Each structure stands twice: as structure tokens, then as C-alpha cells.
Amino acid sequence: xxxxxxxxxxxxxxxxxxxxxxxxxxxxxxxxxxxxxxxxxxxxxxxxxxxxxxxxxxxxxxxxxxxxxxxxxxxxxxxxxxxxxxxxxxxxxxxxxxxxxxxxxxxxxxxxxxxxxxxxxxxxxxxxxxxxxxxxxxxxxxxxxxxxxxxxxxxxxxxxxxxxxxxxxxxxxxxxx
Amino acid sequence: xxxxxxxxxxxxxxxxxxxxxxxxxxxxxxxxxxxxxxxxxxxxxxxxxxxxxxxxxxxxxxxxxxxxxxxxxxxxxxxxxxxxxxxxxxxxxxxxxxxxxxxxxxxxxxxxxxxxxxxxxxxxxxxxxxxxxxxxxxxxxxxxxxxxxxxxxxxxxxxxxxxxxxxxxxxxxxxxx
Numbered sequence: 589x590x591x592x593x594x595x596x597x598x599x600x601x602x603x604x605x606x607x608x609x610x611x612x613x614x615x616x617x618x619x620x621x622x623x624x625x626x627x628x629x630x631x632x633x634x635x636x637x638x639x640x641x642x643x644x645x646x647x648x649x650x651x652x653x654x655x656x657x658x659x660x661x662x663x664x665x666x667x668x669x670x671x672x673x674x675x676x677x678x679x680x681x682x683x684x685x686x687x688x689x690x691x692x693x694x695x696x697x698x699x700x701x702x703x704x705x706x707x708x709x710x711x712x713x714x715x716x717x718x719x720x721x722x723x724x725x726x727x728x729x730x731x732x733x734x735x736x737x738x739x740x741x742x743x744x745x746x747x748x749x750x751x752x753x754x755x756x757x758x759x760x761x762x763x764x765x
Numbered sequence: 766x767x768x769x770x771x772x773x774x775x776x777x778x779x780x781x782x783x784x785x786x787x788x789x790x791x792x793x794x795x796x797x798x799x800x801x802x803x804x805x806x807x808x809x810x811x812x813x814x815x816x817x818x819x820x821x822x823x824x825x826x827x828x829x830x831x832x833x834x835x836x837x838x839x840x841x842x843x844x845x846x847x848x849x850x851x852x853x854x855x856x857x858x859x860x861x862x863x864x865x866x867x868x869x870x871x872x873x874x875x876x877x878x879x880x881x882x883x884x885x886x887x888x889x890x891x892x893x894x895x896x897x898x899x900x901x902x903x904x905x906x907x908x909x910x911x912x913x914x915x916x917x918x919x920x921x922x923x924x925x926x927x928x929x930x931x932x933x934x935x936x937x938x939x940x941x942x
Contacts (some may be wrong), residue, residue: 591772593799596768596775607894609854610839622770625800626838626876659805662787665868666938667877688934691865692880693843700844702868717784743920755932757865761843 602655631658650736681713690758808835816901827913858890867935
């Protein structure tokens with residue numbers, strides 16, 4: 589942040605505002621405080637019969653590696669809507685959300701993932717514009733060494749360990765995988 | 766958003782970037798796309814024996830009304846850390862998180878609440894700077910008509926209905942209360 593998005597001034601300081609307890613970007617011209625907060629990433633662990641749908645990324649970062657469909661929650665949508673939309677965008681497939689499967693914290697990059705367990709409504713899927721390949725994997729074939737992000741690894745590991753029998757939601761944090 | 770926070774230009778447009786499917790603020794000077802996403806609000810439903818701790822707000826909005834301790838997740842913290850911190854800041858009390866209790870979507874104001882069920886570590890609490898009053902309520906005394914936000918109402922209703930016996934997480938959306 590180089591300029592105030594409210595008044596355009598470059599008189600920004602990064603200091604603790606009065607009554608607060610952490611540093612924020614503050615404009616000395618118009619006094620706007622620019623709060624910055626983590627982003628929510630929503631996605632699915634989509635299953636069909638005994639297989640799991642995973643996408644191979646056609647975009648950076650981690651181009652060419654495999655990942656569960658997920659992306660930033662957008663304004664004006666619910667977390668379930670976002671997870672369904674991301675699965676549609678990446679794999680051209682319709683899913684029904686079963687339940688929240690896991691939360692995964694990435695505090696070092698200010699992200700929180702929510703992965704929903706979801707069922708494909710039918711066995712039809714194909715590559716969205718952000719995917720090189722979309723495939724249903726049996727457990728034994730999951731490309732563990734070619735997964736893009738630890739969030740997918742966490743979601744897949746917990747699913748395989750507990751299937752749908754875990755009462756509650758798996759919560760993890762990067763470094764605790 | 767009136768000015769680009771990267772280059773200070775006022776040449777902003779609100780249009781759909783190439784390859785995207787929704788409008789974003791874009792700077793015509795430096796080509797920065799300014800993504801805006803929902804914020805995560807984290808809090809606790811803190812219990813002690815058969816009572817629930819609720820705070821009366823000393824800040825706007827809803828000054829003077831009752832609310833479960835909650836606030837925006839900060840950068841570099843996990844959702845559990847944020848929920849514990851907010852409870853500490855508003856009620857000067859230490860809690861142990863038991864489990865994720867509910868998710869509550871507020872798509873019209875771009876917020877998602879996560880409320881954790883938590884136990885007070887001891888019966889000591891007092892007003893933080895954002896609270897006028899902090900009190901342990903028996904179920905029959907919950908001030909339903911003086912609650913600040915529907916997110917707290919949802920969390921409290923679900924807790925009273927199911928206690929700790931619900932397998933999973935309650936998910937709700939404003940308008941479905």
C-alpha cells in the first residue's frame with residue numbers, strides 16, 4: 589500500500605491507531621485506517637462413488653500440480669455457494685454439499701481454507717479454464733507427491749483416515765500437517 | 766475506492782477483467798486489479814457450568830445490546846487464536862476451545878462468522894474496553910430481544926436446541942434464521 593485509496597495521499601504511516609493494539613496503514617491526510625484481514629478460500633472434496641475428483645492446475649502458482657477445487661470466496665456469496673462455484677469453474681461439474689469437512693489455517697499468508705465434502709450429482713466433468721486435467725482418483729492412486737498445496741493434502745489425508753464418520757470438522761494449521 | 770493504492774491514480778474503473786467473470790476495481794494507469802473479498806469474523810460461545818457468557822456492547826453499531834464475543838480475524842492468526850483473543854479482549858477471560866459450533870453467512874455485508882464453543886478456564890471475567898457489562902446467563906434469562914446481531918442469535922439458538930450433541934457444525938445464512 590503506497591497511496592490512500594480514499595484521498596490519494598502518499599502520507600501513509602504503519603502505526604498502532606489510538607485504542608487499537610496492532611499496527612495498521614493510516615492516512616495522515618484524511619485519517620482513514622486501512623484494515624487488512626485474512627482471506628477465506630472455499631472449496632470441495634468432491635466424491636463420486638468411491639473416487640475423489642482432483643484437478644491439475646493450469647495456472648500459477650503450482651502450475652501442473654494437482655489440487656482440490658478451491659478459490660477465494662467472493663463478495664455477496666455464502667461459503668457453500670463459493671465452494672460449489674469453484675468446483676463448477678475448475679471442473680465443469682455440479683456438486684451437492686454434504687458437510688463442512690475441514691478448516692485449514694495458513695497464518696503466514698493470511699488465508700483460511702474451508703473444504704466441504706461434496707457429492708458429484710453425475711459422473712460428468714471436464715476441464716475448466718484453470719485446469720489442465722480433471723480426474724477421479726481411487727485412494728491408492730492419489731498423486732501425493734504432486735499435490736499443489738498443503739491444504740489439499742490435509743483435506744485428503746483426513747478424508748481417507750476418517751471417511752464420513754468423523755463427528756465434527758477437522759481443524760489444522762500449516763506446520764501441523 | 767477512489768484512488769489506486771498502488772500508484773495513486775484516480776483512473777479507476779469497475780469492470781470485468783479479461784478472463785474473469787465479475788467486476789473489480791482496476792487501475793487504468795498501472796493495471797493493478799483491486800480484489801475485494803468477504804471478511805471472517807471469529808468468536809466464542811463461552812460456557813461455564815450451565816451458563817453462557819454474553820457481553821453488552823460499549824461500541825457502535827448496536828451500542829448497549831448484548832452479543833457473543835467476536836470480531837474480525839487478524840492477519841497472521843488462526844481462527845481459534847482469533848476467537849480466543851476476541852473473548853479475552855471483550856470479557857477479560859481465558860477460554861479453551863472445544864469445537865467449531867457454527868458458521869453464519871452474511872452475504873449482504875460480505876461477512877462470514879465462525880463461532881466456537883468454548884469453556885471458561887475459571888469463573889473470572891470483567892469488562893474489556895468494548896464492553897459495558899459481561900454476564901453469565903442461564904438459558905431462561907438470555908436477553909433474546911436485546912441481542913445485537915443475528916449471528917449471536919443463531920449461535921445461541923442452535924446451542925440451546927442441541928447442546929453439545931450435534932454431530933457437525935451448524936451452518937446458517939442471514940434470512941434463514
